[in-house]
Each structure stands twice: as structure tokens, then as C-alpha cells.
Amino acid sequence: MFKNDFPYFSNSDIVYLDNAATTQKPKEVITSQVEYYEKYCANTHRSSFGDANKATLNYENARKTLQKFINAPTKEQIIFTKGVTESINFIASSYAKKFDKVIISSLEHHSNIVPWHMQGRTLGEGLEVVSCNDNLDFDFVEYEDILKQNPNSFVSITHISNAFGKIHDIKAIIKLAHKYKSVVMIDGAQSLAHMNIDVQDLDVDFFAISAHKTFGPTGVGAIYVKESLLKELEPYQTGGATIHEVDFLSSTMLDSPYKFEAGTQNIAGVIGFAKALEYLEKVGYEAIMKQEHELYEYLTDQLSKLPNIIFYNDTEDSIGSKSFNFKNIIHDDIGILLDKMKIALRVGHHCAQPIMKQLNIKGTIRVSIAFYNTKEDIDKLITALKKALDMLR
Structure with a gap:
């Protein structure tokens, strides 16, 4: 319901999940x-x-x-x-x-x-x-x-x-x-x-x-x-x-x-x-936190069902961004394919190379949510990820 306050969503059919990079702007x-x-x-x-x-x-x-x-x-x-x-x-x-x-x-x-x-x-x-x-x-x-x-x-x-x-x-x-x-x-x-x-x-x-x-x-x-x-x-x-x-x-x-x-x-x-x-x-932080908590849990639950997924931290004491990889899949390839399916997220080191080196990875796939995102957005992401994984295996 919050998307109606943001002109971007009236002018784009992109599923926008790159909010840690920048958020959309209300009217x-x-x-x-x-x-x-x-x-x-x-x-x-x-x-x-x-x-x-x-x-x-x-x-x-x-x-x-x-x-x-x-x-x-x-x-x-x-x-x-x-x-x-x-x-x-x-x-x-x-x-x-x-x-x-x-x-x-x-x-x-x-x-x-x-x-x-x-x-x-x-x-x-x-x-x-x-x-x-x-x-x-x-x-x-x-x-x-x-x-x-x-x-x-x-x-x-x-x-x-x-x-x-x-x-x-x-x-x-x-x-x-x-x-x-x-x-x-x-x-x-x-x-x-x-x-x-x-x-x-x-x-x-x-x-x-x-x-x-x-x-x-x-x-x-x-x-x-x-x-x-x-x-x-x-x-x-x-x-x-x-x-x-x-x-x-x-x-x-x-x-x-x-x-x-x-x-x-x-x-x-x-x-x-x-x-x-x-x-x-x-809007109020009570509504924001309730929406984001439910969405973050739903995102994590749906991602967990995908084969060979690798997480780096649990949902406790976390919000906004969720980073992951898939075994034997290059994160950049996922990003390229999801872009073609109109899913906007970020892949790479996210300007945090030292922790990536500590984890012995070059980067991750990052989904970052805001309170205007919906479960429908997550469902579209999961569908796109399944298609991408099928193409890359």
C-alpha cells in the first residue's frame, strides 16, 4: 500500500530490492x-x-x-x-x-x-x-x-x-x-x-x-x-x-x-x-518495523528453500539487507540474469571488501528491503532466482 506514495513505482515495473544503495522518494x-x-x-x-x-x-x-x-x-x-x-x-x-x-x-x-x-x-x-x-x-x-x-x-x-x-x-x-x-x-x-x-x-x-x-x-x-x-x-x-x-x-x-x-x-x-x-x-516507525520484520522473515524463509544457498548470518539482530550466494555459482551471473527479468538488486563486495576477504569470498548477492516492498516482490524475486539457477546449472 505504501508504493502509491512513491512515483517511481507508478513509472516502473522493476522489482526494486536495492534499498541499501538508495531508497525511492515519496511524492x-x-x-x-x-x-x-x-x-x-x-x-x-x-x-x-x-x-x-x-x-x-x-x-x-x-x-x-x-x-x-x-x-x-x-x-x-x-x-x-x-x-x-x-x-x-x-x-x-x-x-x-x-x-x-x-x-x-x-x-x-x-x-x-x-x-x-x-x-x-x-x-x-x-x-x-x-x-x-x-x-x-x-x-x-x-x-x-x-x-x-x-x-x-x-x-x-x-x-x-x-x-x-x-x-x-x-x-x-x-x-x-x-x-x-x-x-x-x-x-x-x-x-x-x-x-x-x-x-x-x-x-x-x-x-x-x-x-x-x-x-x-x-x-x-x-x-x-x-x-x-x-x-x-x-x-x-x-x-x-x-x-x-x-x-x-x-x-x-x-x-x-x-x-x-x-x-x-x-x-x-x-x-x-x-x-x-x-x-x-x-507513517510511523511502529508500522515500518512491523512491515519490515515480517518481510525480512518471509524473504529469509523463501530463500532458504532454494538449493545450495549459502547465508552468512541469521535473521536475529539483522534488518534491511540479506546477503547470500549459491554453491558453484558466480554472483555476477545471477545479477546479470535477474536484471533481464526486471529484478533490481546488488551483487559484488558492497564497498565492504575486508569482510568479504575474511569470509573468503569475492562478493555476495544482496537483497535489501524497505517498508514499501511487499511479499509479491519477494515472490517475483524467488521465481526469477529459480529461473536463473536453472540457466546456470
Whole structure:
């Protein structure tokens, strides 16, 4: 029933199961961006004529919408970025570089690995990696041992694995880090599409957010920063809209969040992101989680009936993405055939090569669901997989 809210499904007969890569957008998100460009296209925080004031007001209201949505104490703690990748790079460059040790998990996306390499950190040399077991569970014993040996570290952990849908117990991860005087950033790229986030309840220091994986526009995201850390945070880039006063001798910066948002922002995208959040509030996480849980269980049950299928984690503590392979079948071949049958999913390493290497595979077939998917979508997927397997055997 939710598909009626998303124009994509009226214009396509594709079975869309690649939601971990990007989600489709509800009508009000698209309309809000078109309306900005057609009716009051102007820059924010600069000019004082009517359309400019309206653009600034809607942009800042979007900040308040996100603040409320994740229960941030103040709007000044919400800094808009291009997405989670930029958010992580921002904090890595502007804050975390001062730490001797950075601790990540083995399930990280490349966006939470490569920035640390760019600082010259490698495994055991400024970078520590918490292992997972055969079910991809986070190893809390090893984690605490690393923290004991390296207090006052910077911890950067994904909330939900984009490759496998595995959910880390981030509240426990954060609490343990704080016990050892460490600071925590959570990669929440996959989070808001599936569950409610309360940054105060989590007591998280930094929380990175993606709009396009949360039914909003591409090219937009945010980083939540705990208020006590704002003054320690240096601007990632500077220029227009960040300054209080400039002469040829020195520059003084504005307060947060403005000193961190240099240049003209993705105004239409930010406004659209607010509409996506309002839409999610209207649907409600109770309905979203109920629909997705039932669908995820149904997906797993139907896939389990296929011959020679290989899973990498169970459904417990998992949501969104389900990764699998078939014995003696190349995952790329499955992807090519399913595309011809109008099934959209992803095959490959999913920007998570280290865990794929640990599992001794090159990649997986990944189905990633959203609440607008249906059992009919899953049935079409299973029919297509059966046809593909028959062709490849």
C-alpha cells in the first residue's frame, strides 16, 4: 500500500530490492525540490529579499526537523553535509586525527576505513579492528580488551552493516567506550530507514546521517555532534557563509553550525530531506518495523528453500539487507540474469571488501528491503532466482 506514495513505482515495473544503495522518494520530497527551483530559488543566509528569506527559513526549518527527529538537544548540533561519507571524512580530518588509536569493526563500509588509511593508519599502527564471529556478531570481549590497552581512543562503528544487515548494539558499544574515556562516532547510513534514533538516549558523540538512504534526496546528509565537542571541532573547509569577519590579516568564524557549512549548500536537497523525515513520522516507525520484520522473515524463509544457498548470518539482530550466494555459482551471473527479468538488486563486495576477504569470498548477492516492498516482490524475486539457477546449472 505504501508504493502509491512513491512515483517511481507508478513509472516502473522493476522489482526494486536495492534499498541499501538508495531508497525511492515519496511524492512530497520530489514536489518540495521542484517547488524550490520553480517558485523561490535563491541562496540562503546572504540576501534579504523575499525569496532568499523563504529559502533560508525552509533550510533552517529542515535543521530543526532533523534535530527533533533524532532528539538532538539543539539545532546547532546538526551540521549538514553531502552524506555519511563526507560526515566521516569531516570528523576524521577535523577532530579524530589527534587520537593515537582509532577503533573500527570488521563490518565497516569503505567510507569508514579509507579515511583512516589517508591518515597513515594501518592495522596495528593507529588502527584497531574488532573481529566478528561466524554469525558476524561483534566481539565485545576483544573490544573491551582493545579499549583497556588503548583508553582515550576514537571509536568509529557502523550501526547496521550495509552488506549483511547485521545490527551492532551501538548503545553497549558507546557505553563501553565511554567507560574507557573514548569518543564514539556511529555510521548511521542505514539506520533511519529502519528504526528510530535518539542520540541523547544513545549518549553518542557523533552520529552520521544519510538522506538518500532515508527516502530523501541524494547529495545530502548530516553529522550530529555532542554539544561539549563543538568547540573542539575544527572546520573541514572554509569560505563563504562560515565567517564573522575577514581582513588580510585574519579571519574570525561564526558559531556552529554555520562555520562548518562552507559555500552554497544543497538547499533543495536539505528541504527535501525534511519532507522525507516528515513522511516517516506520518507513517510511523511502529508500522515500518512491523512491515519490515515480517518481510525480512518471509524473504529469509523463501530463500532458504532454494538449493545450495549459502547465508552468512541469521535473521536475529539483522534488518534491511540479506546477503547470500549459491554453491558453484558466480554472483555476477545471477545479477546479470535477474536484471533481464526486471529484478533490481546488488551483487559484488558492497564497498565492504575486508569482510568479504575474511569470509573468503569475492562478493555476495544482496537483497535489501524497505517498508514499501511487499511479499509479491519477494515472490517475483524467488521465481526469477529459480529461473536463473536453472540457466546456470
